[in-house]
Amino acid sequence: MTKYEINEQIAKSAKELNSFDDYKANSATNEYNSYLNDFEQNVNELMAKHPENLNEEALQLIEYYKDKYSKKLAFAINKSNSIEAMMPSIMISGGGNFNFRKKEKQNRARENFWNEYGNLFNEDNYYYNKIRNIILNKVIYSDDAMVIEKLEAKIDNLKELQSKMKEVNAYYKKNKTLKGCELLTEDEAIKIMNNIQYHSWYPVPFAPFELTNNNQNIHRLEDRLESLKKLKQRASEENENKYIQVDGLQVVEDATDMRIRLIFNEIPNEKVRELIKHWGFKWSPKNSAWQRQLTRNGIYATNKVLEQLKEMN
Numbered sequence: 672m673t674k675y676e677i678n679e680q681i682a683k684s685a686k687e688l689n690s691f692d693d694y695k696a697n698s699a700t701n702e703y704n705s706y707l708n709d710f711e712q713n714v715n716e717l718m719a720k721h722p723e724n725l726n727e728e729a730l731q732l733i734e735y736y737k738d739k740y741s742k743k744l745a746f747a748i749n750k751s752n753s754i755e756a757m758m759p760s761i762m763i764s765g766g767g768n769f770n771f772r773k774k775e776k777q778n779r780a781r782e783n784f785w786n787e788y789g790n791l792f793n794e795d796n797y798y799y800n801k802i803r804n805i806i807l808n809k810v811i812y813s814d815d816a817m818v819i820e821k822l823e824a825k826i827d828n829l830k831e832l833q834s835k836m837k838e839v840n841a842y843y844k845k846n847k848t849l850k851g852c853e854l855l856t857e858d859e860a861i862k863i864m865n866n867i868q869y870h871s872w873y874p875v876p877f878a879p880f881e882l883t884n885n886n887q888n889i890h891r892l893e894d895r896l897e898s899l900k901k902l903k904q905r906a907s908e909e910n911e912n913k914y915i916q917v918d919g920l921q922v923v924e925d926a927t928d929m930r931i932r933l934i935f936n937e938i939p940n941e942k943v944r945e946l947i948k949h950w951g952f953k954w955s956p957k958n959s960a961w962q963r964q965l966t967r968n969g970i971y972a973t974n975k976v977l978e979q980l981k982e983m984n
Contacts, residue, residue: 672711672737675745677703678752685755703748706792707741713794717806729805732820736805739827740791740798747788750853754780819903822896829889836877836885839863843876902929902965915977918984922973924965931969932960933976943980950976 682699686692714737718725725733757777761769790796805820835854842852849860863876873879905913906926914922919936933952950972952961963969 672707672741674704674707675742677745678749681749681756682752685752688759689755699748699752703745706744709794710740710796710799711737713799714802714806717803721806724806732805732824733802735824736798736801740796743788743798744791746853747784747791750788751784753853754784819896819899822892822899826889826892826896829885829892833882833885833889836882839876843867849876898967899929902967906965914973915981917977917980920977920980922977923960929965930958930962931965931973932958932962933973934960943983946979947976952976 677700679697679699683694686694686698714733718733754777757780758770758773761774791798801820801823839849839852839854842854843849846852849855849864852860855863867874867876903926906924906929913924921934921936923932923934924930925932932955933947939947947961951963951969952972953963954960955962963972
């Protein structure tokens with residue numbers, strides 16, 4: 672797994688401001704590595720139990736979510752230590768002139784942190800569950816296998832980007848600089864600051880149109896995702912009364928690989944073959960059926976084929 676940097680200096684400060692014990696070098700990094708090792712071990716054990724489901728696309732998605740977990744966990748550990756380093760505990764500083772208002776702000780930040788990132792520190796976390804669904808083959812297939820899983824991953828990325836752009840803009844508005852912004856590397860902060868100076872007509876790190884365009888992409892992909900999920904649900908339901916009944920022909924909606932299949936009792940004549948080819952069906956030797964992708968267009972084409980076959984009979 673790719674590992675990301677843990678800020679040991681902030682971790683050391685957080686320890687010193689909250690405990691009389693000395694900070695052991697690389698403690699935060701060791702904690703990070705321990706969580707990653709447990710996560711990878713759990714994933715590997717699951718993969719070993721279900722090798723039959725580990726095709727190339729599944730393995731690519733598993734690696735994608737492993738990397739997402741590693742990166743998110745590193746960010747969470749650094750953010751947690753930053754919160755703890757906001758001010759000393761009362762047992763370290765003593766009660767005299769203790770800033771209770773700042774302590775309340777720290778407590779709110781700590782509570783918000785655990786609400787947003789706490790799941791990452793559990794074995795049964797979001798990213799492990801995503802990988803488990805892939806390994807257990809609980810994903811929706813279409814012409815591009817695992818299209819649902821890929822769409823969900825892309826939507827997650829766009830939502831993270833949207834949140835990042837908003838938070839970076841808010842940080843810049845408050846501080847008039849991006850120095851010290853936890854969401855950016857030093858190089859990223861310098862590059863964005865240079866862009867702000869060059870494009871003075873948008874005096875913010877991320878222009879309004881960037882947020883609008885990204886948000887529109889999120890909604891577009893969510894609509895597509897919802898449509899595919901409905902088709903998946905449809906395919907899992909009983910096939911009866913979905914289509915016009917034609918003697919000698921069975922229509923099957925396959926929920927696993929998202930295909931509509933026309934299964935004939937006998938080899939169809941040339942005229943029928945030309946008809947079903949015209950509507951986008953192709954012969955599948957593996958399934959002994961004429962098939963096409965299960966989409967709205969696929970359902971429309973199937974109904975047209977059945978209507979014309981009924982007229983021919």
